[in-house]
Structures are given as C-alpha cells and as structure tokens.
Amino acid sequence: MNAYIHTGGVETRPGPAVVFIHGAGMDHTVWRFQTRWLANRGMAVLAPDLPGHGRTPGASGSSIEEAAAWLTDQLGTRPVTLVGHSMGSLIALECAARSSILLEGLVLVSTAARMRVHPALLEAATTDLPTAARLVAGWSFRSSHHGGHPEPGTWQKAATVRLVEASSAGVLANDLVACAAYDAAAVAPKVTARTLVVAGSDDRMTPATGAAELAALIPGAQVTVVEGTGHEPMLQSPRRFNSILWDFLAA
C-alpha cells in the first residue's frame, strides 16, 4: 500500500520527526497551519493520511490498535513526537503504549478517557454521510458559531463538512466505532513519554473535562485549554496552538 504522507512541503530529512495524526473521516490538511510552519523551521514533519483516508488507499482500520500498528510500521525506528487529534489522539496513545516505537513526546489534542460517540452521528455515518458531516461540523464549534476565522475568507464549518463528505463510504462509521470501542483510560497509565493534552474550551465533541480525566491517568501529563476554540483548536486558533506546541517541542 502506498501511504500518502505530507511533509509540510519540505523534503523530509532523517532523524527525529514530529508526526501529526488526523481524526475520524479527516486527512492531513487539518494540520495545515502546523505542518508547513514546522517544516520551514527545520523540523522533520510527517502527516500521513491514514488508510482509506485522503490519498492513502485501502480499507480504514477497524480498530485503534490496527491503525496504531499501521502507523508504527510506517514510522520504523526513527525517534518521533506524536501529535494526534481526536481519533488520532487515541492512535497516538496506543502507539505510545507500544514498546516498538521510539517516542520523544506525546501531544493529545481534543481527546478523552472514553470517547463517546452520539448514536445519531453513528447512524448518520452509516446511512447518510452528508448529515453526518454536518453533525460533525456543527459540534466542532461552539453553539451558534458564526465565524471570525483567522485564515482570511475561510468558512471553516463548510471546510470541515467537505473533508468528511469526501471520505470514502464507511470510513467515518468505521472510525467512530473504533473510537467508541477504545479504552484509553486503560492504556494511559502505561505511557512513559512526556505528554501534553490540549483541549478546546468550547469543544462539544470531546469536552475539556474528558481530556483532563485522561491527562490525570498519564504520569506527569500537562493539560492546556485553548480558550474560545471547539473541537479543532489547531485550526480555530492556530497562533495560540502553535505557540503551545512549539514550547512543548522545544522543552
């Protein structure tokens, strides 16, 4: 299988890398304000499209463990900092618990000790992808969101809808089932790497309280809440997010 791995527009170099893992039904472009920025600051960046997502062909994994095994194979033996969003945070967590990966740091964005999936979303993901896409976009922002996006002229709600709508049949449903089945709380205590948990203050998909619960189970984990953001703090407040990420990577 030919995996598509975005490198931030800079030819990747060997050695330690920052690996960005997207969420359910998404692809690498959710990290567009981080990948190019870090790559142009001398860091090796890898932002894969998971199997069945974006430009990576194949079937999407049926479990977080399966996705983590795939990602571990892709990364080989290079030292990495894993940055995962939502479902990607669970994949990062699962990778972190595996001894085969050389982990320098772990950043879990919009995460939860138990990632519950609304039954209506799960049903729509199976039978009516456009509605599922709109449910995801609606809950990704605070209630009655009306914009003010930092990227000039961008209506991010529609951008989120388009990404989910473009996913192949069954991918979102698979992802959501995998998220709901994964017991992050059981895995979290095994993590030994330096860990940062980032939450959006107005996240309705994975509320900040759930992220804090997970952080409490990871030895030494720090929690940072990005005020005024929902489920996608890296897209909704990129300057603040990048500052938090940079400080973590530089420490």
Next chain:
Amino acid sequence: MVTPDALGFETLALRAGVEPDERTGASNIPIYLSSSFVFEDTDHAASLFNLEVPGHLYSRISNPTVAAFEERMAALEGGVGAVATASGQAALALAVTTLTGSGAHVVASSSLYGGTVNLLVHTLPRFGVDTTFVDVSDHGAIEAAISDATRMVLVETIGNPAMTVADLPALADIAHRAGVPLVVDNTFATPYLCRPAEWGADIVFHSATKFISGHGSVIGGVLVDAGTFDWVGSGRFDLLTQPYAPYRNIVFSDQFGPAAFIARARAEGLRDFGACMGAEVAYRLLEGLETLAVRMDRHVSNAVTVVKHLERAGGVSAVLYPGLSSHRDHALADRLMPAGAGSILSFILEGGRDAGRRFIEGVRVFTHLANVGDARSLVIHPGSTTHAQLDAAAMAAAGIVEGLVRMSVGIEDSADLISDLDRALRASAP
C-alpha cells in the same frame, strides 16, 4: 431527532464572519483602513509571506473587514472560502486566471453578460485561452464542446438578458464526468434564491455591486470556492497539484485540500493582478447582506406584479421571466429557485428599437442606467448598451432582439411602478 447545529440563512447574513471585538466590545466589524499589518518579529513575517500560518500582512492580499465579508459570503453560498475583488469582472478574471493558462479552453453559455463575453471573445484569446459558446440548454452540445484542453464550464444561474436558467445539476454532472469544474455567475439569483454549490457547482462568483450591495453605491465582486472539486483526481490542474516555485514549491492541493483553488486565487491572483476590494466597500457590502433576504422577498413580489401587468399590456409581444409559467425554463426555475426567480426581466416591444427608445425615455420612476439589483427600479436597452459589442450572431444567440428592454425591478411601492410602466408604454406606442 438530532439535527446539525447550523444557523439559518438570515442569521448568517447578519452575523457570519464577525465576532464582537475583544478589545473594545464593538459588536460590528470596524472599517480597518490600514494598508499593512505589523509583524510580531521577523519569523512571524516570514511565516506569513510563505503561507505557513494565517493572518493579514498587506491589504491587497487580505484585510480584516474584507475578510469578514468574504467569510460571510462563503457561509451564505455554502463554500469553504471566498476572495473579494474590486468588481464582479475581477472575480471572473480571477477565476479564469487561476484555472487556465495559454492553450486552455473554456466552454461557456451563449447567454452571458456582455462584459463576460468581451473578456472571453476579445481579450483571453490574446493570452492563448479560447472559448466555445454553447446554448446552455443544449446539454449534448456542452458535453461535445468539452475537450482535453477545457478547464471550466461557465454559466450564469439566470442568463443575461434572455433570462435562461442553467440546469445546474445536469451541467455539474456533465462537467464532472469530464473532470472539469462548473463555474457559475450567481449575480442575478443571489445566494438567497439559489445556492449553486448545493446543486453541484464548484465555483460561484458575483458582481456584489448588484443585490448584495443593494443600494447602487459601490462596485465589488466575490469569488467563492465550494470546496467540492477533486483537483487531484481530475488530472487537468497542474496549477493546483504541482509545485509552485514562488512559495517554496508549495503544492496547493497538498497544503489546502478542499480550499486549494481559493488559496491560490488569493496567493497568486490578488498578489499579481491586485484587483482587491477596499475595506470601506466591504463594510457597505456587509451592511447590504444584512437585509438581503427581506429585500429579495420584496424584489420578487414586485417583479411578479410588474410581469403580470406587462403580460396584459398592449404593445408588448413577449415577457421573459423564469417565474412565468410561459417561460421555457419555468419548471427548472421553480426547482432551483423555489423562493422566486429574481427581479430581473426582459420584455419585447412590438415597435422594435424606436419603441424601446421611447419607452426608456418615457419612464419617470424607473431609472435609465447600466446596472441591475439596485433597491431602485432600473431599465436599459441591452442591444445598444450592455451587449452592444456583440456581433449579430452572438446577439441572436443571447436572445437579444431590437425591441428587447431589460428591467431590474426594485422595492418601491409597486403601484408607482405600474403607473410608470403605463406612462412609458403609452409613450412607446407609435
């Protein structure tokens, strides 16, 4: 039942793109009259110039007031992003220059605004871009006209001035099967009456001068990216899928995904051609959008009143309005624009060009000028003005005959409009 958390059109028209100012508490967007924006440090400056992080650096590329208008238009059209331009023509030119280069080809409706025809027929060929014009209702001909060089199918939701309606879902299917985006001028319909992206269009543009402004006070345009077109899968758009040297070999489709087109339109098109919108204009257009829904309802009801009167009037041989059951595209208009077919109509005077001249000189409430979509009612003779540069064949293809008068019905007291029509019709009689 759980429904998606999404605001309705009228709410978005009032609020999208604007958050209360954190520092002052101002609820409305300020007019940011600033050519440039201060960098935090040299690294921040470099990251903005290299498209690494979002933000404003110079108002030709983006400006906070203009960005609020762009975001609101994207929200109203259901697009992932928008770029505001100096005029509607600038929006069209930006779309064309972002998607084409020498050797490229455009398939266009034969019923288009005269300014658009000028660009396609007289100007673009000098830069190696050719156009084939096709009757927008002849889907077989449109399909046949698409070649390996074609980079866009261009139509108007409601064609000017014959009021033909484009079958957007069918045209989108044809274009997409060939790997080409459907580009739609939605000026006459507005996003209140029709949202082309919901019918399969990939790129939508407006002359914001018209209904979006609503007051005939400013010139502006806007280009909206629906974010639906598969640029990589098409294989025709190296401009979006191959490295672009000026931004350290950025690949727009890799970096911006669904927003690749609008990202390049801003980063290259506004940078190089510079047909940007000013902050004061954007502010007036934001104010215009606030009342778009209520104005359009009134525009449509007044237009229907005028149309019904013209149908009964002596000296009028035909009334062209898609809301009329006699119009060729009535069923299509009903499907695509259930809230009404706009307020622009054409009619043909039996007395030909002379009758048209006497009619236009006989109005007192309607205003004779080259615009549409004003809150005031307007009238013009396309054959001698907006479409005068078309040759006879192109004029015939666009449905323009000597006695054709185009009218943009405003929101005045409809009784005043009817009495003015009667006065002018009497004046036009031989």
